[in-house]
Amino acid sequence: MGETENHKSQNNFSYETAKANAVVDVPIAHPEDRVEEIIEKILGKRYASASHIVVLQGGKLVGIITAEDLFSAKPERKAYEIMDKDPPKVTPETDQEVAAWQALEKDEYAIAVVDHYGYFLGLIPPKTLLKILLKEHQEDLSIMAGILSYDKPHIYIQSNVGKRVLLRLPWLVLGLMGGLMAAGVVNVFESELQKQVKLAFFIPTIVYLADAIGTQTEAIVVRSLALKMDMDIAMEVKTASAIGLSLMLFTLVAIFLLWGDSRLALVVSLAIFVASSVAGLIASLLPILLEKLRLDPAHGSGPLATVIQDIVSIVIYFLVCWLLL
Incomplete structure (x- = not known):
């Protein structure tokens, strides 16, 4: 159990890509691991996100298990029996908004990032997906309203009258x-x-x-x-x-x-x-x-x-x- 990531990738992705929003510190399991083994390993540990258990084989993503499915399954069952064998996944250069919407379309609240060979690079957790959707929504509304601080909406909200005029006047x-x-x-x-x-x-x-x-x-x-x-x-x-x-x-x-x-x-x-x-x-x-x-x-x-x-x-x-x- 507990395969580690053995396929490295470059970290030259912009802050709006899927890879830039992914975390690697997540629970990892092997397809043959039993539920009780997975639970025993993750208990007492703190992860960047523990909402999903990533199932890897040879460093490649083969499935994902939600925490709900893990803790409700019988102890003797194996990971491959309860995992989602076709979880939502995107490549590292995928735009963050596209990644968020793909997760929603699959009725999931997290999405895996894999390279073009299927190697696991990270997981975009639920709280990050929510932040992405909120940020993109704020940007679109600001652009449609003609406010220049569309990439940082809070700048306008916290500005004085003079700053607000400069952001809206052009x-x-x-x-x-x-x-x-x-x-x-x-x-x-x-x-x-x-x-x-x-x-x-x-x-x-x-x-x-x-x-x-x-x-x-x-x-x-x-x-x-x-x-x-x-x-x-x-x-x-x-x-x-x-x-x-x-x-x-x-x-x-x-x-x-x-x-x-x-x-x-x-x-x-x-x-x-x-x-x-x-x-x-x-x-x-x-x-x-x-x-x-x-x-x-x-x-x-x-x-x-x-x-x-x-x-x-x-x-x-x-x-x-x-x-x-």
Whole structure:
């Protein structure tokens, strides 16, 4: 019993990898060890984590036993009889968030780290998984809110007014610049507004719907990228277009009934459809582009995305107006 790790690995992993979050000081057993032997060995010892017993054979991971299963098993039973023969495991370079989600998907509260040959390198214990999930959640929320201290949320919470302003102002300045650009776009189409003042009534609606659809799509894409899941961009764009088509039909009827203007109804509803479709495309591609540039894809669901969506939706609206009126 008690095989020790005999396969060494380099410790050059960043703090956000699975290996950097793993501990090696855990109870270890051999598949042929009896339950009473395992319990006898671990009693009286302090481990970095004792929630799981790692079962090794030749240094390779062959199973994991939870403390609950160990202490509820009959003393004469052997480790291989009560262990999980296919426990969740990740390679050392796996992102910490991906590792945490893989553990949850398997309904486990710890996950083993093994190299590409199956040798055991460590275990990410329950309390560390909880910290990872909390940290990643805080980061995503801070990025989406446009707060610069997203990697250390407590910095903002503990800051004074001046520091808070500095952490929040940069993205808001970007938003202001985007708003000025949007105003410039509206100015270009001033003649269209003069011909049909009612067009101005629907600018907030067009902008809001495009932003809302974009935000929904961005959330899905960012989460898929974070968890290294395959993302069907075409499906997301089709979904956004289908939503846009539904909104278009509703808007067409509503405006005609309220204002009795069929051309106005056509222009606004068509703009909603096009803006919704384009919003889905932009929201799908922006996080992927940011990841290619080695930036956090979550930035694609924050103020940057909002600025882009606002300008594009206004341009689409007035182009449709220009073409049809």
